[in-house]
Amino acid sequence: MKIKILGCHGSDSLTREGGTEHCCRSIGFLINDSLMIDAGTVSSVLTLESQQRIRQVILTHAHFDHLKELPSLADNLVSCATNPVTIAGIPPVMESLKAHIFNEVIFPDFFGLPDMDHPTFQSKVLEEGREVQFGDIRVTPIPVNHLVPTVGLILRDHHGALAISGDTHQTEAIWQAAAKEPNLKAVFIEASFPDEMSDLALASKHLTPSLMKKEFQKIGKPELPVYVYHLKPQFRERIATQLRQLNIPNLHILLEGQEIEIS
Numbered sequence: 226m227k228i229k230i231l232g233c234h235g236s237d238s239l240t241r242e243g244g245t246e247h248c249c250r251s252i253g254f255l256i257n258d259s260l261m262i263d264a265g266t267v268s269s270v271l272t273l274e275s276q277q278r279i280r281q282v283i284l285t286h287a288h289f290d291h292l293k294e295l296p297s298l299a300d301n302l303v304s305c306a307t308n309p310v311t312i313a314g315i316p317p318v319m320e321s322l323k324a325h326i327f328n329e330v331i332f333p334d335f336f337g338l339p340d341m342d343h344p345t346f347q348s349k350v351l352e353e354g355r356e357v358q359f360g361d362i363r364v365t366p367i368p369v370n371h372l373v374p375t376v377g378l379i380l381r382d383h384h385g386a387l388a389i390s391g392d393t394h395q396t397e398a399i400w401q402a403a404a405k406e407p408n409l410k411a412v413f414i415e416a417s418f419p420d421e422m423s424d425l426a427l428a429s430k431h432l433t434p435s436l437m438k439k440e441f442q443k444i445g446k447p448e449l450p451v452y453v454y455h456l457k458p459q460f461r462e463r464i465a466t467q468l469r470q471l472n473i474p475n476l477h478i479l480l481e482g483q484e485i486e487i488s
Contacts, residue, residue, distance in 0.1 A: 226256060226257065226362065226380065226382050226384060226385070226387060226486070226487040226488070227256070227257050227258070227484065227485075227486055227487075228254055228255070228256055228387075228484065228485045228486075228487065229254070229255040229258075229483075229484050230254060230479055230480065230481055230482065230483040230484070230485070231250065231253035231254065231255055231266040231267060231270050231271070231481065232249075232250030232251045232252050232253040232265050232266025232270075232481060233250070233252060233254075233454040233455070233456075233479040233480065233481060233483075234249035234250060234251065234252075234454070234455065234456055234457070234458050234461070234481075235251075235290070235415075235417045235431075235455045235456060235457040235458070236249065236251065236290060236457055236458055236459075237249060237250050237251055237266075237290075237458075238458035238459065240458050240461060242461070242462060247480075247481070248481065249456075249458040249461065249481070250265070250266040250269075250270070250481055251263075251265025251266050251290040251291065251293065252265040252266065252290065252291055252454070252455065253265050253266035253267045253270075253294070254389075254413075255267075255271075255279075256362060256380065257360065257361065257362065258275070258278050258279075259278055259279055259280045259281065259360055260279075260280065260281045260282075260283070260359050260360060260362055261279055261281070261282040261283065262283050262285070262378065262389060263282075263283070263284060263285055263291040263292070264282050264284065264291065264292050264293070264294050264295045264298065265290045265291050265292065265293055265294060266294060266481075267279070267282075267294045267295075267297075267298050268294045268297040268298045268300075268301055269294060269297070270481075273301055273305075276298060276301050276302060277302065277305060279298070279310055280308075280310060280311065280359075280360060281310065281311040281312075281313060281349075281359045281360070282295065282298075282310060282311070282312050282313065283313045283314065283351075283359070283364060283366075283378065284312065284313070284314040284318050284322070285314075285318075285366075285375055285376055285377070285378065285389075285391040285392065286314075286318060286371060286373050286374060286375035286376070286391065286392060287314075287317065287318045287321035287322060287325075287373055287374075288372075288373065288392065291392075292322065292326065295312070295322075295326065296326065296327075296332045296335075298310075299327075299332075299335035299338075299345050299346060302345050303335065303338060303339055303345045304339075309343075309344045309345060309346055309347040310345065310346055310347070311346075311347055311348075311349050311359075312336075312346050312347070312348055312349070313348075313349040313350075313351050313357070313359075314350070314351055315350070315351050315352070315353060315366060315374060315376055316350055317373070317374040318374065319348055319350055321373075323336065323348075327346075336348060351366045351376070352366075353366055353367060353368050353376060354366070354367065356381075361382055361383075362380055362381070362382055363380070363381040363382070364378055364379070364380055364381075365378065365379040365381075365402070366378055367379065367398050367399045367402050368396075368398055368399075369390060369391050369392070369393035369396045369398070369399050370393050370394045370395060370396040370430055371391070371392045371393055371394065371430045372429065372430045375391050375392055375393065376391055377389055377390045377391040377393065377396075377399035378391065379399075379402055379403065379406060381406075381408075382487075384410075384487060384488045385408045385409070385410035385487050385488065386406045386408050386409045386410060386487075387409075387410060387411050387412070387413070387487050388402070388403040388406070388409060388411075388412040388413070388444075389412075389413040390412070390413060390414045390415050390440070391415070392415055392417075392430070392431065392455065393415060393430065393431070393432065393440075394426065394427065394430040394431060394432060394436070395432075395436060395439070395440065396440070397443070400440060400443035400444050401443075403444045404443070404444050404445050404446070409444075409446065409449065410449075410450070410487045410488070411449065411450040411451070411452060411485070411487055412441070412444065412449060412450070412451050412452070413451075413452045413453075413454055413479070414432070414437050414440060414441055414451055414452075414453055414454075415431060415432055415437070415453070415454055415455035416431075416432050416433060416434050416436075416437040416453050416454075416455065416456060416464055416468065417429070417431035417432060417433075417455050417456065417457050417464075418431060418432075418433050418457060418460060418464070419433060419434070419460050419463040419464050419467055420433045420434055420435050420467055422460070423435075423436070431455070433464075433467075434453075434464060434467040434468045434470075434471060435467070435471075437453060437468075437471075438471045438473065441473065447473075447474065448474055448475055449475065450475045450477065451473060451475065451476050451477070452477045452478075452479050452485070453468055453476065453477070453478050453479065454478075454479040456478070465478055
């Protein structure tokens with residue numbers, strides 16, 4: 226399983242660390258060049274050729290930063306797609322997408338363009354806890370604790386499995402599933418705010434570094450590689466410092482442009 230990190234932050238911003246500028250971008254993970262996990266970043270960093278290879282997009286939830294580049298992806302594919310791209314999510318996500326984005330007011334309905342017989346996008350409704358096959362990847366959506374209906378994901382192929390938390394505060398089901406996964410190779414967990422902003426993390430249903438560690442420990446595999454993402458750019462340096470102080474042996478902070486192999 227090959228994961229390209231197109232975007233891995235809780236917002237978009239140009240930051241400067243140690244005299245070096247870096248463009249933080251919203252969440253977009255590209256799996257095996259054809260499956261997107263969220264679409265906060267996709268069209269703005271991929272060539273048209275690479276965008277045409279995308280066959281499925283799974284949306285963890287309907288917050289704007291996780292789907293905001295779907296309209297530009299549709300614009301780029303409408304004249305060249307021979308088969309529609311599958312947009313998948315749990316029912317509240319798909320309902321929100323069609324009611325508030327592709328509603329002919331905010332943006333045209335690309336689930337029916339260029340025509341109903343040849344749409345750019347097609348819907349697939351996911352059921353929590355039920356595995357679905359997308360190409361060579363099997364995906365199980367699992368509910369997590371966020372402000373709106375949201376899922377984390379267990380991704381599996383013949384090499385191993387990856388757990389992705391999605392946007393979440395303290396939760397249980399995703400970690401119970403991860404703990405039972407016999408071939409779990411890595412986990413992606415969010416940490417949006419520094420520890421001193423725990424009240425805001427609670428109000429917005431996100432994690433801080435200390436809370437992230439407690440969630441990770443629920444899996445019961447302390448040596449498991451854990452990749453932390455969704456850091457808010459304005460607090461990135463502070464969050465990163467606190468993460469490094471957690472003494473988790475195989476902790477990594479995701480950065481745009483990385484490629485990770487799960488094997």
